[in-house]
Structure formats: C-alpha cells, structure tokens
Amino acid sequence: MSILYTDVPPLGTDDNNENFRDKFKEYFKASNKVEIATGYVSRNALELLNQMIKNQRISYIRLIVGMYYIDGMPESIYNTLIKLDNEWHSRNIGEVLIVRTFRYHGKCYLFSKNETPFAGILGSANLGAISLDAQTRRQYEISVSINGSQQLVQLERHIKDLQTKCSTSISSTPNIPIIRAENVQLRDIDHVQKVNSDEVNAYKDHLVGNTFEIPLKVPHDHNDPKLRGSNINVCYAKGRKREWWETEIIVSKKISEQPGYPEYSKPFMVVTDDGWKFKVWTCGDHNKNFYSKDNLKIMGYWLKGRLVAAGIVNAIDNVENDTEGKGLITEKMLEQYGKTTLSLTKIGQTTKDEEGNVLNVWLLSFLPSQMKEETNR
Structure with missing residues (x-):
C-alpha cells in the first residue's frame, strides 16, 4: 500500500511521492480489464478515458457512477455517458451503470490482467482527477494504491455487489433527473x-x-x-x-x-x-x-x-x-x-x-x- 498525493503547490509532489493521475495511467496501461466506481465524473475525464481505452486496447471497462440518480445529472454528462455506454456495448467491451438505491460517494478503481486483479486505488479522487483542467489543477485529492491479494478480493467483491444490488444500465434507467445546462453562446451578442x-x-x-x-x-x-x-x-x-x-x-x-x-x-x-x-x-x-x-x-x-x-x-x-x-x-x-x-x-x-x-x-x-x-x- 502506498499513498498517492496531488501535485498542487505548495504541496507539490517530489521524486519520493507518487500521485493519483500517474498511478492510474500506469495501472491502466498494464490492464486489459478496468472497473471504476465513482461519485462524480467530468466530460474531459470521460473523453480521456475513452481515448485511453482505444489506445490500450482494453477488453472490458465497467464504469459505475454514484451521485446522480438522486441529486440530478448535468445534461452534458448524461449525453456523454449514454454515448459511451452505446459505444462500449456495440463493441462488446463494457457498460456504464448508475447507482439508484442511495448516494454512492466512493471512489474505487480496480485493475485486472486476464481476469485477475493486480492493483487497486481507493481515496478521495473522483474520475475527473485523471484529466488536467482548471478545476483539477487546483483541487487536492489523496488516495492509496493497494496490491495485497486479500484487499483486492474485497474491492472486487464490493464493486460486484454495487453492480448487481444497487445499479442499472444508464441507457435503460428511466426518470434520471436532468440538470439542463445553460446555453451561454448568446451572452453579449448584439440584437x-x-x-x-x-x-x-x-x-x-x-x-x-x-x-x-x-x-x-x-x-x-x-x-x-x-x-x-x-x-x-x-x-x-x-x-x-x-x-x-x-x-x-x-x-x-x-x-x-x-x-x-x-x-x-x-x-x-x-x-x-x-x-x-x-x-x-x-x-x-x-x-x-x-x-x-x-x-x-x-x-x-x-x-x-x-x-x-x-x-x-x-x-x-x-x-x-x-x-x-x-x-x-x-x-x-x-x-x-x-x-x-x-x-x-x-x-x-x-x-x-x-x-x-x-x-x-x-x-x-x-x-x-x-x-x-x-x-x-
């Protein structure tokens, strides 16, 4: 187990400190199956994740989002997740699920090779942390990476329970409350x-x-x-x-x-x-x-x-x-x-x-x- 820091001054990382983003990409590159359970996502992170899947030839991806069914989902996030779910299903490589039973605020990442988990990450970092943007550059997260077999079995079981007992496919889930995004393009336009x-x-x-x-x-x-x-x-x-x-x-x-x-x-x-x-x-x-x-x-x-x-x-x-x-x-x-x-x-x-x-x-x-x-x- 090791602590994963965030490189945000004045708490910048040095050669002796690992950070979440780099560790996520390292484990992802070594995987052919990735399972993610997260409270929130961002469009930038979703697009980056999808590109990483294509680049690394991931054979299976499961993404579970946890905080939107009760609190509401931004319209752009909804449409991006639907697009990814349809694409992953059509390629037979994965799915997007949404937790319906409660507000799930966990952040779990499980990495497997040939169906065997070899690493995991737990902590405060939602999926958006994999992408560098204005928010993540100034938001400090801390997590831990795990490699022990017993811990990985527990994490795998937790994600499986979350999938089977609490979640449904986002594409077939009715009545997801949508938070409509404001169109800002007409601001300060003449006439x-x-x-x-x-x-x-x-x-x-x-x-x-x-x-x-x-x-x-x-x-x-x-x-x-x-x-x-x-x-x-x-x-x-x-x-x-x-x-x-x-x-x-x-x-x-x-x-x-x-x-x-x-x-x-x-x-x-x-x-x-x-x-x-x-x-x-x-x-x-x-x-x-x-x-x-x-x-x-x-x-x-x-x-x-x-x-x-x-x-x-x-x-x-x-x-x-x-x-x-x-x-x-x-x-x-x-x-x-x-x-x-x-x-x-x-x-x-x-x-x-x-x-x-x-x-x-x-x-x-x-x-x-x-x-x-x-x-x-």
Whole structure:
C-alpha cells in the first residue's frame, strides 16, 4: 500500500511521492480489464478515458457512477455517458451503470490482467482527477494504491455487489433527473435580449393557433453523404467559407404553405423556451428560408449552442481544418439530444424592435422531449 498525493503547490509532489493521475495511467496501461466506481465524473475525464481505452486496447471497462440518480445529472454528462455506454456495448467491451438505491460517494478503481486483479486505488479522487483542467489543477485529492491479494478480493467483491444490488444500465434507467445546462453562446451578442423565466411563461399563456414542427434536415449519420452542407450544416458547403455557427433552416412547402405560417419577408420576433429574444424572418422561394434576421450566427448560437451545452457536439473553431467532420450535426445526434425539429407557435402579442417597429411574437422551442425534469443552472 502506498499513498498517492496531488501535485498542487505548495504541496507539490517530489521524486519520493507518487500521485493519483500517474498511478492510474500506469495501472491502466498494464490492464486489459478496468472497473471504476465513482461519485462524480467530468466530460474531459470521460473523453480521456475513452481515448485511453482505444489506445490500450482494453477488453472490458465497467464504469459505475454514484451521485446522480438522486441529486440530478448535468445534461452534458448524461449525453456523454449514454454515448459511451452505446459505444462500449456495440463493441462488446463494457457498460456504464448508475447507482439508484442511495448516494454512492466512493471512489474505487480496480485493475485486472486476464481476469485477475493486480492493483487497486481507493481515496478521495473522483474520475475527473485523471484529466488536467482548471478545476483539477487546483483541487487536492489523496488516495492509496493497494496490491495485497486479500484487499483486492474485497474491492472486487464490493464493486460486484454495487453492480448487481444497487445499479442499472444508464441507457435503460428511466426518470434520471436532468440538470439542463445553460446555453451561454448568446451572452453579449448584439440584437439579442435575455428574457427571464416569468416572462417566458407569460408569453406561453398567450399562444394562439397551431404549432409548426420544422424538421432539421441533416445527414442520418457521419457516413451519409446527403445534406452535409446545408441547413444547420451550411458551414460545410462548398464555395464561400462560413463560420461553424452560421445556420440556415430550410422549410418544406408542406409546412410553409400551411395557413397561419409567418408571412413572406416580414420580420418577427421569437422568444425561445430557454429565455432569449431575437428577430427572425422567412424568405426565399416558396418562403422556404427561416433565418435570424440581423446575423445568421444568432440562430446558430441558439440552436447549435444548445447541442454544445448538452454535450452532443463540440464547437469547431476552423471548419476548413475539420476534415473528419467532427462538427457535423447528424440525425443520430439530434435523436440523442431528444428533439429533431424546431417548434414554432404564434403568440397573441406584439413587441417593438430596436428601431421601434411593431413585430408579431412567436415562441421558438428546441426542448428535448426525453428530459424528465428541467432545471436551469
């Protein structure tokens, strides 16, 4: 048994002190099976863990998360864990479980080679500690590594009991309370106003007419060659280079010609379900284009910003360098997010824009349908 310290000044580690991050990576590299039970995780750590699994050719990984079922799970963490669980199941290499019976705050790491445990780590370090970021660089953890056979048997039994008696697969666990992440991309953007929840609810009390469900036309997956440079993926179109945030919504005639749809080339104001207000309009042949009026990126900041906040995709700084299409939005990604359409409903009120023009007001929603509980943070 040895103590694992954290290299945070003024308690920095020296040649005689081992630290959690290095020891975790050392044991991981020597393993072909890893089992982890932790209270909390971070997106950075999950992405790093998945990359380590691929690099080290781990044959089995079991990850149990313990503090979220009762206290609530951040939306980005939920979507990342679902993605990993699906990937690991499809490759037949592992699973993600969630503890349902109580708040589990343990931090256990068990490393095995050919089904035989050879090392373990216990202590205060959640999984997030394997990743260097702003928080972990200033958060001190202390743990111990164990190598004794009796201790490893006890740790293996504990994780097994936690798995079989207290946990279920995250992909099949209903009613996980979700803490919705705030989309911060619209902060301090010109021509955009913030609307508080009371105002949004007041607008919702004055909805009139039918709701238009506008499908987001995207490729089915990253192997689908269709629609790769249009609509919300217009930044990947050939020709003029666009920023990743630029977004155009193309609406079919089946929708745009319905009674009550917004008038052609007549600006109106939208209030979003998450509390933003900006000007949009419809234009183009058959009234097919639905854009943010003052800046094409405003619609992207709102729509793609929701997907970024939810952990579905990462924003791309330079689309020209994104040769793998990592920033491409697909139908599978929208399905994971929980909504594949924009919902547009007229509000029986008017408002004024920055120039004093009177505009109709509509409610624009991109609220995921599978979220059982919404909490803004």
